[in-house]
Amino acid sequence: MRGIRSLNNLSKRCYAAARPNEALTESDTGYKSSGVSLPAPQNVQVSKLPNGLVIASLENYSPLSTVGVFVKAGSRYESVENQGVAHVLRLAANLTTKGVSAFKLCRGVEALGANLSAALSRETMVYTARCFRDYLDNILEYLVNVTMAQEFRPWEVCDLTSRVIANKDRAKRAPQCTFGMSLFRFLHSGVIEKLHEAAYKNTLSNSLYCPEHMVGKVSPQQLHSFVEDHFTTGRMAVVGLGVKHSDLTELSKRFLSVRVGAGAPLVQATYRGGELRVQNQDSQVHALVVSEGGVAGGTEATAFAVLQKILGVEPHVKRGTGITSKLSQGVTKASAFNASYSDSGLFGVYTISQANVARDAIRVAIAQVGSVAEGTVTEDDITRAKIQAKVDYLLSTESSDGLMAEIGAQALETAAYRPPEAVLQAIDAVTQEHVVKAARKFMDGKKTMAACGHLINTPFLDEL
Template identity: 20%
Template structure:
């Protein structure tokens, strides 16, 4: 039985050939949502659905447990390159047919690549779900990766990289990740670089596609007005005879958390640019996503820089008017994490902003937070989570991330209870550890590294 799964009835259904069986379990009947069911097909591909009869739409996603951290140095950007290419055509459909099929019924399709997974999704009216399943399964399972399309998308991605270079507010976060992780894949750009994308061949991408996009690594998630058995049947039909219709296998386990990623000693990295604003991130290695302190970290992050009432926002923006945007954030991976504070300010004010940030982090590390801040931080965590479940897309994402990243789906009530159970001592102990760590600094703006030496 899956960790966290409810003990509901178990059902099985025979495959089209009648030999292998797909195993289905009901994971939960959530009072704040719908019925969640999980089916493992003989190939190891998983299908999770949440039936929400009150909705008239369905969000359907195909999630692949492959991201930029799974690339070698010469492959950097391959996962993102592939994400672009899968929409260019299959043996059944061309690029125009893929996009027009969904748009003709008022639906939308898109995809995104992260450091640990890739997602392809569609959102349609409930009556058009069969079409969405057929189109999305086709493009993920059976893309042709035509040479001409590879060259076209290479140009698109190089333009995307160039556009990114003009967004220093985004660039500084990747600069910060590189300052902590160095040459580790978690420190590299998801998009790759001009130096890796330009020489990348179709054969390299094709090899990455067929080695990485295998049934045990793939999860299908859907939420909305649907019937689980119907979704499973339609997925099996769409995958029948495709490269993902393979011999029986077990689903791949979620990404292991050991060995822990080694991080660099605290450092300062500056990207000199003649920008109107200075963009800075000050931070350190954090905790991984399975760390039991993650709920305390959520509360601490809210108190420090999670909203307009947070300490950093009040001190730097509201009281002193030094920055328009200032916030803290935590990124968590299977075996590592980051904690950072971002601010965008006039270059002449960067010294004051950094001094105030360091002072607040040190004060919180030494003295902790108050009972009133604890209550507010918990309320923000619970409210943002529940309010984020009000559309089918976020519910579909929750199903997939629970399965891929945690190995089980935590019920809403249990998650809220975990937040409620966080104590002041837990938050303050974490603050004393995390915020006292040596801090790395990433800066994009009209500076050199010598501007930040003691």
């Protein structure tokens, strides 16, 4: 019987009748066009309301609508007194609000077949809702509740402690692919956090995760205060995919204009340079050496992006070795590091090596950047790097999540959107002079170093 039942699972294609021996073409005489034309492609539309709320949308005629609320409320906006509040706030996205209970929020979103999530970076908090476009009004009700009507009941906030601890531990153990490089798969997030802690005096030095001394100590009052200061219309952008701009504007006016104002002012990041080392028994040493890079969206940041491709990122061929990159030619498991923010940036080299050769690996990696700074880079190297930079950018916006992040970041920062054509033109405009200048800025700039592992043979910053 078991064998007989298994036959029912066979595809009908296995025993379909053969087509009679006749012509495969048929006359279209008598057929009439339905008269339905495909909708014209739309461009991203951006508008700004008088209350400061920025609205951006792209009508792509998808049956699914995605709406994201971007808020300037990342970890960089924490103070010394409320460190870790952004991490706890992200985990609190599914708690009871003034409009719905945690149970109703969960059941209601599931009943719509929707998805509601929260994500945190150093600069932004992003709440994203995805559903069938017919249920957009319904899902926005829940989205508004978790962004503008938080309640933070003390017992629910207290219950988040175990999740904060588990989230930190999981982040330390999980593979890290933040920079799109397969060689980072064993990199602990701790070395990135240490790098920012050493590099900056304020704001960007704050960790994405709640520090140990604040676990279980972030109070509902601190959460309320943080939301009141930062979740205002002047610090928010609403981005929609698969939704009409007029509809999104109307819904935003109705639901998201509750807390009007500019909110807390932005504190400029102050780069200082420095060094932090984490000694443990790992056989491999992870080391990052950086200088201050370019501000996101600027010409200098584009030059650093091209320089990063010249020095090397992950191989572009499966199981490839990245032999065209400068760093892979000089050091095994080395790559360029590039992070840009609204008012600062970091650029440098990242190496993974055995403890006994860590000193040589770091020095050779820095020497490769020095070689570019001396003008040894060729036009072929720059052309290849530009192609890789353009392809990576286009691939990053190919998915709805990547496109949403790109539109949201630009709308939140500039209240406008630069189309892909303009970005590609900016990459094409990078010259050899720009690349050499960027490499020199790294070589001449004040360095920051973070290292993790068995550091017996890892040089200190003043020894490089």
